[in-house]
Amino acid sequence: xxxxxxxxxxxxxxxxxxxxxxxxxxxxxxxxxxxxxxxxxxxxxxxxxxxxxxxxxxxxxxxxxxxxxxxxxxxxxxxxxxxxxxxxxxxxxxxxxxxxxxxxxxxxxxxxxxxxxxxxxxxxxxxxxxxxxxxxxxxxxxxxxxxxxxxxxxxxxxxxxxxxxxxxxxxxxxxxxxxxxxxxxxxxxxxxxxxxxxxxxxxxxxxxxxxxxxxxxxxxxxxxxxxxxxxxxxxxxxxxxxxxxxxxxxxxxxxxxxxxxxxxxxxxxxxxxxxxxxxxxxxxxxxxxxxxxxxxxxxxxxxxxxxxxxxxxxxxxxxxxxxxxxxxxxxxxxxxxxxxxxxxxxxxxxxxxxxxxxxxxxxxxxxxxxxxxxxxxxxxxxxxxxxx
Amino acid sequence: xxxxxxxxxxxxxxxxxxxxxxxxxxxxxxxxxxxxxxxxxxxxxxxxxxxxxxxxxxxxxxxxxxxxxxxxxxxxxxxxxxxxxxxxxxxxxxxxxxxxxxxxxxxxxxxxxxxxxxxxxxxxxxxxxxxxxxxxxxxxxxxxxxxxxxxxxxxxxxxxxxxxxxxxxxxxxxxxxxxxxxxxxxxxxxxxxxxxxxxxxxxxxxxxxxxxxxxxxxxxxxxxxxxxxxxxxxxxxxxxxxxxxxxxxxxxxxxxxxxxxxxxxxxxxxxxxxxxxxxxxxxxxxxxxxxxxxxxxxxxxxxxxxxxxxxxxxxxxxxxxxxxxxxxxxxxxxxxxxxxxxxxxxxxxxxxxxxxxxxxxxxxxxxxxxxxxxxxxxxxxxxxx
Numbered sequence: 001x002x003x004x005x006x007x008x009x010x011x012x013x014x015x016x017x018x019x020x021x022x023x024x025x026x027x028x029x030x031x032x033x034x035x036x037x038x039x040x041x042x043x044x045x046x047x048x049x050x051x052x053x054x055x056x057x058x059x060x061x062x063x064x065x066x067x068x069x070x071x072x073x074x075x076x077x078x079x080x081x082x083x084x085x086x087x088x089x090x091x092x093x094x095x096x097x098x099x100x101x102x103x104x105x106x107x108x109x110x111x112x113x114x115x116x117x118x119x120x121x122x123x124x125x126x127x128x129x130x131x132x133x134x135x136x137x138x139x140x141x142x143x144x145x146x147x148x149x150x151x152x153x154x155x156x157x158x159x160x161x162x163x164x165x166x167x168x169x170x171x172x173x174x175x176x177x178x179x180x181x182x183x184x185x186x187x188x189x190x191x192x193x194x195x196x197x198x199x200x201x202x203x204x205x206x207x208x209x210x211x212x213x214x215x216x217x218x219x220x221x222x223x224x225x226x227x228x229x230x231x232x233x234x235x236x237x238x239x240x241x242x243x244x245x246x247x248x249x250x251x252x253x254x255x256x257x258x259x260x261x262x263x264x265x266x267x268x269x270x271x272x273x274x275x276x277x278x279x280x281x282x283x284x285x286x287x288x289x290x291x292x293x294x295x296x297x298x299x300x301x302x303x304x305x306x307x308x309x310x311x312x313x314x315x316x317x318x319x320x321x322x323x324x325x326x327x328x329x330x331x332x333x334x335x336x337x338x339x340x341x342x343x344x345x346x347x348x349x350x351x352x353x354x355x356x357x358x359x360x361x362x363x364x365x366x367x368x369x370x371x372x373x374x375x376x377x378x379x380x381x382x383x384x385x386x387x388x
Numbered sequence: 389x390x391x392x393x394x395x396x397x398x399x400x401x402x403x404x405x406x407x408x409x410x411x412x413x414x415x416x417x418x419x420x421x422x423x424x425x426x427x428x429x430x431x432x433x434x435x436x437x438x439x440x441x442x443x444x445x446x447x448x449x450x451x452x453x454x455x456x457x458x459x460x461x462x463x464x465x466x467x468x469x470x471x472x473x474x475x476x477x478x479x480x481x482x483x484x485x486x487x488x489x490x491x492x493x494x495x496x497x498x499x500x501x502x503x504x505x506x507x508x509x510x511x512x513x514x515x516x517x518x519x520x521x522x523x524x525x526x527x528x529x530x531x532x533x534x535x536x537x538x539x540x541x542x543x544x545x546x547x548x549x550x551x552x553x554x555x556x557x558x559x560x561x562x563x564x565x566x567x568x569x570x571x572x573x574x575x576x577x578x579x580x581x582x583x584x585x586x587x588x589x590x591x592x593x594x595x596x597x598x599x600x601x602x603x604x605x606x607x608x609x610x611x612x613x614x615x616x617x618x619x620x621x622x623x624x625x626x627x628x629x630x631x632x633x634x635x636x637x638x639x640x641x642x643x644x645x646x647x648x649x650x651x652x653x654x655x656x657x658x659x660x661x662x663x664x665x666x667x668x669x670x671x672x673x674x675x676x677x678x679x680x681x682x683x684x685x686x687x688x689x690x691x692x693x694x695x696x697x698x699x700x701x702x703x704x705x706x707x708x709x710x711x712x713x714x715x716x717x718x719x720x721x722x723x724x725x726x727x728x729x730x731x732x733x734x735x736x737x738x739x740x741x742x743x744x745x746x747x748x749x750x751x752x753x754x755x756x757x758x759x760x761x762x763x764x765x766x767x768x769x770x771x772x773x
Contacts, residue, residue: 017667025660068546102449112638168448264419271412272661279668334642
């Protein structure tokens, strides 16, 4: 026969302070565990959502990002002649020859400069990215020194409001609009006219060519044609893969840091639970003796104490996740190691993360409770009853 | 004396509990120490940089080059002693995950400017005479077991193609704070190749490194360099090496902040564990405190007993934690290799460990002390278990 659930519950309620402290320790561990999972998922989500499956990014062979790459005008024109490229509503090819460079901008708090991507676009660039939505103002006129800034840039950096201007390459670039690209990497970019930017920065080559496929399954055909063309030294990648690759180093760094930290922290919390459960067993020796003499089995005693520590783990996990869920309102902006440019991303709480964090917390409770519970179940009835 | 003995006896009355608590403090202090060391490793480049060296780069951002013709103009500015230049090469060794810093530099002036990189005279000579030669730091050479004369090929990401190099020297840092994972080679090798392959990109350097005659002049020299090139096609930004390194760190500040917050959280976790131990201990001993009070001991005696026990336990854990930080940090530093090239436990970290342990010990005992002092003698004596 099993010992009622309320027995374990009430025991935790009697020693409220101890319960709060033990569960509190576990809650902090779960908090750290889940925030780091959330962070690396947020980074991944941002970069995954940036790419579209039927878009192709072409960059120079050997380069891993657009900033490192360079594509001569002739080469870009050769790519443009490929028949697999989709045609837009206006009858022109959905292909953008873009320039991507980094500029230094001062941060809003404390003037600290950071690297920001500035992308030279042409008329197809916006239709190629369905995520882009203008929030304020308008798009830059082709051939002008006007720029639009992403929403994350607008929030993080100085002097990028409408009608303010950014100065570089001996020109003033007037901000005429702010765009929102959801939680994608484009929100951390500045866009302007490609030809104007190329002249100002004296960079006569494009960085990348981006186009939409007429038929998404034709990717392999066009990839092998571009990569085997002797006139081109270029690599073609699906846009989704191109951006996913950029999240790799940072996501791995966060994962390793997170897992090693929580592993160490959890040892502390498990020990905390163990101390609590040992004390619970020791102070209830008589009760255990009584329960045994009433006819409860060793198994039931074991189950009751394990249940008690599982409840501790559950409370810890629940509280930890509850606090962690508020982190979703926070956006972090930092340099992505791979592109060396500023990237804003937020904490994302997925169902998987919640399950993982909860399981982790229950395991901590279980590990802390198992040894004390075994001790309790092994007690000799007579001796247990005799203790004062 | 008696009180000390009582504290010692009390602390080890519940051996298992005390040992468990000490172990968890040890682990927490170890984790705290490692995290603080990660933070200081992040700033290692800043700490090792000199205030009498300046870095000049393109004002737009690091990805834009400067013409090589600036070299002679900068040299004319008063206060400039030595000038060297280089490019971030960004080459990949076999696979992208084998990351290390690699630069093309003007070799003889670069070695003059960085006396903290120790090379033997033979190695220096061999390096200067071989245009395809390169110098690697000790840790880097160890990691890939390169020996003098080894052939190494890097795949260019910014400068396309495969680039062959011969190892001509392995440098050692002047002391432990010097990064021993760098890779540098002749700028001329890069430039000659670019002249053939992509003439548009030849004769351009990524940055100038400038040694000034006196450190006090650094600020003035920086201003006069930047004003020389004001309104030119390639405006410059000159800052001290320290400021330059710091600007890198500040870009990744968010990560440093996260690590710092996490290192504080571990202190709170451990506070909860120790406080729990003390709460349980005093709950069991309420009867004894009542007896002590009956005998005429005052509240502060009991307070000293509880605070003393809590501090004893935390300090023991703290000492064990500090002792284990050093070997662990060493092992961790070896495994991180080129990502955090300088990984040393600072004295400041050890001091912080102590402060953390002291505050944990004190805070954890506050509630138990208040409970123990507040109890009325009759209630205390009546209570069982």
